[in-house]
Amino acid sequence: MKAPVEYLLHLADNAVVLGQRDAEWCGHGPILEEDLALANVSLDLIGQARLLYQLAATRMGGDATEDRLAYFRGDTEFRNYTLLELPNHGALVGYAAADRDYATTIVRNFLYGALMVLLWEALEKSADADLAAIAAKSLKEARYHLHHAADWVVRFGDGTDESHARAQAALDHLFPYTEEFWTPSAAEDAAVASGAAVDLRTLRAAWDALVADTLAEATLVRPQVRGYVPEGKHGRHSEHLGYLLGEMQGLARAHPGATW
Amino acid sequence: MSSTVDKAWATLEQLTDPEIPVVTLRELGILRDVRETAEGIEVVITPTYSGCPAMGQIEDDVRASLERAGIAARVVTRLAPAWTTDWMSDEAKEKLREYGIAPPHHTPKDVSVVKFVRRAAPAEPVACPLCGSTHTVVTSQFGSTACKALYKCLHCQEPFDYFKPY
Numbered sequence: 036m037k038a039p040v041e042y043l044l045h046l047a048d049n050a051v052v053l054g055q056r057d058a059e060w061c062g063h064g065p066i067l068e069e070d071l072a073l074a075n076v077s078l079d080l081i082g083q084a085r086l087l088y089q090l091a092a093t094r095m096g097g098d099a100t101e102d103r104l105a106y107f108r109g110d111t112e113f114r115n116y117t118l119l120e121l122p123n124h125g126a127l128v129g130y131a132a133a134d135r136d137y138a139t140t141i142v143r144n145f146l147y148g149a150l151m152v153l154l155w156e157a158l159e160k161s162a163d164a165d166l167a168a169i170a171a172k173s174l175k176e177a178r179y180h181l182h183h184a185a186d187w188v189v190r191f192g193d194g195t196d197e198s199h200a201r202a203q204a205a206l207d208h209l210f211p212y213t214e215e216f217w218t219p220s221a222a223e224d225a226a227v228a229s230g231a232a233v234d235l236r237t238l239r240a241a242w243d244a245l246v247a248d249t250l251a252e253a254t255l256v257r258p259q260v261r262g263y264v265p266e267g268k269h270g271r272h273s274e275h276l277g278y279l280l281g282e283m284q285g286l287a288r289a290h291p292g293a294t295w
Numbered sequence: 296m297s298s299t300v301d302k303a304w305a306t307l308e309q310l311t312d313p314e315i316p317v318v319t320l321r322e323l324g325i326l327r328d329v330r331e332t333a334e335g336i337e338v339v340i341t342p343t344y345s346g347c348p349a350m351g352q353i354e355d356d357v358r359a360s361l362e363r364a365g366i367a368a369r370v371v372t373r374l375a376p377a378w379t380t381d382w383m384s385d386e387a388k389e390k391l392r393e394y395g396i397a398p399p400h401h402t403p404k405d406v407s408v409v410k411f412v413r414r415a416a417p418a419e420p421v422a423c424p425l426c427g428s429t430h431t432v433v434t435s436q437f438g439s440t441a442c443k444a445l446y447k448c449l450h451c452q453e454p455f456d457y458f459k460p461y
Contacts, residue, residue: 068435068445075437082346086374168375172345175377175461176441183436 038163038231040091041114041222044104045268047087048115051105052276053147054080055283057140059123065137072183076144079176086169106287110276114222117267118143118212120276125208129274138201139209141187146213148181149245153238162230185249192253203255210258215265216242222268299366303329303336306364313352314440317394324382325353327373336368341378343461344441380461392424397446397457421457423448 058077064070088101121143123135155177158170191202217236219227226232250257267273287293307329310320320326320340328339338357342350354370361368380399383391388398400419420429428450438445443456 072437078346171377
C-alpha cells in the first residue's frame with residue numbers, strides 16, 4: 036500500500052525546514068567542529084527531503100518535481116511541525132534581530148531526533164516499499180544526529196551555570212511544541228490506515244524514555260506541558276515559517292528554472 | 296552481449312570515490328550491479344548518505360567513463376537495500392587505513408535505539424591509522440564529510456578521520 040502524498044510531504048517538509056534552520060549555522064558555528072557537524076546534519080536532512088519529494092513528485096505526476104515542491108509552495112501549504120520552523124533563539128517576533136543560541140538548536144535537534152529514530156525504525160517495516168527504503172537509509176543518519184544532539188544536551192545541562200541555564204531555557208521554550216507529535220493529522224491517519232505508517236502514539240512511551248534518560252544525565256528538568264497543541268502539520272504555522280521560506284525559496288523564485 | 300557486461304565492469308573498476316581516491320566505487324559498495332536488460336546495459340548504483348554531495352559527481356563519472364569506452368548504458372539509482380559500510384571488503388578497509396582513514400567497524404546488530412543513545416555504553420575502540428594505538432578519543436561525531444567522524448590519537452597526538460559504521 037502506498038503512503039498518501041500528503042504524508043510524504045509532511046515528512047519531507049519536516050526534513051527540509053529543519054535542514055534550513057540547522058544550515059543557518061554554516062560559517063557561524065560556535066566552534067569549527069560544530070560548524071561542520073551542523074552542516075553535515077543539514078546535508079543529511081536535505082538529502083532525506085529530496086528522496087521524499089522525489090517520491091511524492093513521481094506519485095503526483097503532472098508537472099510536479101522535487102524543486103517545485105520545495106521552492107514553489109507557500110507557507111500554508113507546508114506540513115512541517117511548528118517546532119522545526121522556530122528560529123535558533125528564544126521567543127521573539129519573526130523580524131527580530133537576535134544572536135543565534137546554540138542550546139536552542141541542540142535541544143530542538145534532540146527532541147526531534149529522538150522522535151525520528153523511533154519513527155524511521157518503525158517505517159522500515161512500512162507496507163509502502165519505497166517509503167521503507169527511504170526509512171532504512173534515514174534511520175542510520177538519524178541515529179548519528181540524535182547521538183550528536185544528546186551528547187551536547189548533556190554537556191550543556193551538566194556543564195557551567197550559564198550553559199545549564201540556557202539549555203533549560205531552550206527546553207522550557209521548545210518542549211510544549213512536541214505536543215504536536217502526538218495528535219494525528221488526517222494525513223497521518225490515512226497513512227496508518229493504509230499500513231504505510233504507524234500511529235505515533237504507540238511510540239510515545241519509548242520517546243519519553245529516550246528523552247528522560249538524557250535529561251536525567253544532563254540534570255535538566257522536563258517542563259510541564261498543558262493545553263496548547265501546535266498545528267504546523269495542518270498548514271497553520273507560526274509567523275517564522277514565512278521568513279524561513281522567504282530566504283530558502285528566494286533564489287529559486289527570482290530565477291525560475293535556473294541551472295548552473 | 297555478456298562481454299559488454301564484462302567490459303563495463305572492467306571500465307567502471309577504474310573509478311574511485313571522488314573524496315577517497317584509494318578505493319573504487321565497487322569496493323565501497325556504491326557500484327551494485329551491471330546487467331543486461333531488454334533495453335540494454337543497466338548500471339546500478341546506490342547512494343551512501345542521503346545528502347552526500349559526491350553522489351552527483353559519482354553518477355557523472357560513471358556516465359562519462361562508459362561513454363568514453365563506447366558502452367551505451369543506463370545508470371539507475373537504487374535505494375534498497377540501504378548502503379552499508381559492511382559491504383566494504385577487508386581489502387578496501389586496509390586501503391583506507393593506509394590512506395590515513397580509520398576503517399569502519401562492523402555495524403552493530405540488533406541495537407535498540409535506546410541502547411544506542413546511552414552515553415555510558417562502552418564504545419568499541421577505534422585504532423589510530425597512523426600508529427595503531429587504541430588510546431583514541433572522539434573530537435567530533437562529524438568530520439570532513441558526512442561519512443566520517445573526527446578522532447584524535449592520545450598516543451601519537453595526531454588527529455585522524457574515522458569512517459563511521461553506517
